[in-house]
Amino acid sequence: MWQRVIFWTKTHLGFSAKESRGFLLLIPFLMALVAASQVLAWAKNQKASAIYLQYLHEVDSLEQAGFLLSVSPLPTFNVQDTITRSHSTKVSERIQRLPFSETDSVLLQIVPGIGALTAGRIIKHRENLGGFTQIAQLNEVYGLKPEVIPVIWEYFDFDAAPIRKLSINRATIEELASHPYISYQEAKVVVAYRLQHGTFLQLDDLLKIRIFKAEWVSKIGPYLNFEIKEADGAKK
Numbered sequence: 001m002w003q004r005v006i007f008w009t010k011t012h013l014g015f016s017a018k019e020s021r022g023f024l025l026l027i028p029f030l031m032a033l034v035a036a037s038q039v040l041a042w043a044k045n046q047k048a049s050a051i052y053l054q055y056l057h058e059v060d061s062l063e064q065a066g067f068l069l070s071v072s073p074l075p076t077f078n079v080q081d082t083i084t085r086s087h088s089t090k091v092s093e094r095i096q097r098l099p100f101s102e103t104d105s106v107l108l109q110i111v112p113g114i115g116a117l118t119a120g121r122i123i124k125h126r127e128n129l130g131g132f133t134q135i136a137q138l139n140e141v142y143g144l145k146p147e148v149i150p151v152i153w154e155y156f157d158f159d160a161a162p163i164r165k166l167s168i169n170r171a172t173i174e175e176l177a178s179h180p181y182i183s184y185q186e187a188k189v190v191v192a193y194r195l196q197h198g199t200f201l202q203l204d205d206l207l208k209i210r211i212f213k214a215e216w217v218s219k220i221g222p223y224l225n226f227e228i229k230e231a232d233g234a235k236k
Contacts, residue, residue, distance in 0.1 A: 018222035024120045028167075092154045099159040100152070101131060111155055128180050130164035140180075165225040169199045181220045186212070199228055 055228070058216035095110065108119035125141050126132055135158055138149050152158075166179060168190070182194065193209050203221045205211055 061199050088176065095155065097155065097157055099161070100156045101126075101159050101161045101163060103156055108152075111148065113145060113151060117141050126141070127164075130166070130176075130179070130223045131161055132158075133160045151227055160222075165223055168224045168226055169228060179220070179223060181223070182217075202226060 015096060035099070037226070091110070098107070103123075105116065105119040105123045108114050108122060111114060114117075114122075121143055122138070122141050125137075129137065132138070135149065137184065138144060140200060166176060168176075171186045171191075173184065173191050176182050176183060177184040182190075189211070197208075200206065203224065206217045207214060
């Protein structure tokens with residue numbers, strides 16, 4: 001029979017006589033590995049069954065004694081066990097909390113998960129915007145992980161305070177387009193409409209430009225100043 005198997009491997013698999021004999025010797029080893037994995041799986045299932053039966057027995061005993069079970073008596077994995085907050089909590093209690101609008105790239109590094117590069121990106125984005133008005137805007141910062149954002153408020157107080165506004169009635173196309181939320185094309189349309197129809201008196205006036213969506217107008221609203229040009233004021 002072995003000769004037939006060797007002949008089959010030589011003709012169908014292209015093995016040499018030596019390779020065929022090695023292949024035949026390997027088969028029992030592979031079968032042993034498969035059997036061992038099955039035995040291990042069976043042993044694990046048996047252990048799991050035994051633990052489960054013990055669990056049921058303990059639950060029954062506690063209920064018979066009049067206890068109401070709210071937590072499993074078995075050791076279980078709790079994701080909170082993997083979070084170490086004691087050190088960061090102590091640090092946050094020792095420092096003076098500042099408004100987020102007053103922090104800089106150095107102070108931000110007190111927050112776990114924020115290094116020099118990420119801190120620099122946060123401050124640069126804040127300056128380009130003219131200040132953060134919503135916490136959600138931090139999601140726009142490249143490299144800042146979403147899970148780090150809630151940790152920031154253990155060290156700083158968020159304050160929605162724009163530090164710089166664009167004059168919608170004075171700004172040039174380039175000045176408007178320098179804002180992260182305003183593209184060059186949108187800036188061109190704003191300036192062209194202003195030249196043709198006059199100054200913008202309020203935010204809703206931008207909705208008269210029908211290609212602009214209300215969501216976008218609301219988004220840029222906190223960063224716009226609607227003061228009238230000095231030249232117009234002089235005429236009045």
